[in-house]
Amino acid sequence: MPGVSRDGRFAPSPTGPLHLGSLRTALVAWLFARSQGAAFRVRVEDLDPQRSRREFEQGQLADLGALGLDWDGPVVRQSERIHAYLDALAALGRQERLYPCFCTRAEIREAASAPHGALPEGAYPGTCARLSAAERAARLAAGRPFALRVRAEGEEVEYEDRLLGSVSRVVDDFVVRRADGVPAYQLAVVVDDAAQGIGEVVRGADLADSTPRQILLARWLGLPVPAYAHVPLVLGRDGSRLAKRHGAATLAERAEPPAVTLAVLAHTLGLARERDRVDHPRELLGEFDPDRLPRSPVVLA
Numbered sequence: 001m002p003g004v005s006r007d008g009r010f011a012p013s014p015t016g017p018l019h020l021g022s023l024r025t026a027l028v029a030w031l032f033a034r035s036q037g038a039a040f041r042v043r044v045e046d047l048d049p050q051r052s053r054r055e056f057e058q059g060q061l062a063d064l065g066a067l068g069l070d071w072d073g074p075v076v077r078q079s080e081r082i083h084a085y086l087d088a089l090a091a092l093g094r095q096e097r098l099y100p101c102f103c104t105r106a107e108i109r110e111a112a113s114a115p116h117g118a119l120p121e122g123a124y125p126g127t128c129a130r131l132s133a134a135e136r137a138a139r140l141a142a143g144r145p146f147a148l149r150v151r152a153e154g155e156e157v158e159y160e161d162r163l164l165g166s167v168s169r170v171v172d173d174f175v176v177r178r179a180d181g182v183p184a185y186q187l188a189v190v191v192d193d194a195a196q197g198i199g200e201v202v203r204g205a206d207l208a209d210s211t212p213r214q215i216l217l218a219r220w221l222g223l224p225v226p227a228y229a230h231v232p233l234v235l236g237r238d239g240s241r242l243a244k245r246h247g248a249a250t251l252a253e254r255a256e257p258p259a260v261t262l263a264v265l266a267h268t269l270g271l272a273r274e275r276d277r278v279d280h281p282r283e284l285l286g287e288f289d290p291d292r293l294p295r296s297p298v299v300l301a
Contacts, residue, residue, distance in 0.1 A: 006199030008033030009041040014057035017250040021234035024265045029202035031288045039072040046079045063251045066258040068280040085183035100146035101128040123172030148177040157212035162229035169212040194223040205230040232297045268298045
């Protein structure tokens with residue numbers, strides 16, 4: 001609703017330095033929140049124990065600070081909130097919405113590649129949901145590792161995205177707890193956004209497919225559903241998603257004052273001329289209008 005303040009957030013995974021596409025998304029999320037007089041939170045999504053590193057987290061936070069992107073309250077780390085995700089899993093279990101999935105990665109790829117009616121391409125068609133009690137018991141007795149999936153039953157979810165417009169998608173049976181026992185991203189992000197009071201989720205368009213799943217989870221858990229705005233991605237000169245192979249893709253690699261990089265990011269959003277200097281993101285608030293943001297991917301020179 002116009003005039004309603006919506007707290008926002010930026011939630012990177014500490015698996016490497018932030019590339020410019022991620023910093024651009026952080027800038028947009030900051031502008032969305034600050035232009036409404038709302039709070040801006042930072043959450044570190046460090047549930048992957050194999051790839052997450054504290055030094056990457058420190059570097060990411062330093063990059064945000066270098067660009068002038070401040071935040072409210074302490075940095076929240078998902079690795080310190082496992083109890084909250086387990087409580088959510090227990091709640092879903094009480095609603096009988098979960099089932100064990102014993103499929104291997106190869107079996108999941110094979111199942112997802114087969115045609116299965118109204119479900120989107122690549123969706124899991126509920127293979128293990130159709131196991132008999134005896135088949136399930138046999139796999140459990142054999143010690144087969146299993147993930148936990150939800151019974152979405154092909155429910156269709158519709159929502160209005162601030163940048164993508166009206167979105168409608170049939171939800172598949174997605175994972176909420178991995179086979180190694182770690183709570184899945186889809187679950188953790190819903191629990192955390194509610195706990196942090198996030199009213200508007202601003203993130204990259206590559207995560208748009210996850211949104212109907214997360215809306216469904218929030219409804220089941222009785223949590224508020226935030227508004228969403230998915231920012232078009234930044235591409236390299238070859239038209240593919242910006243990556244290390246494209247050259248100077250991080251703040252450190254650009255070897256220029258942060259104000260220059262901030263101006264480059266602002267230019268891709270239509271908020272600055274190509275050779276402007278922007279010393280602080282506050283300078284962009286006067287020109288910021290979500291309705292004027294680009295609706296298609298941007299090539300970063």
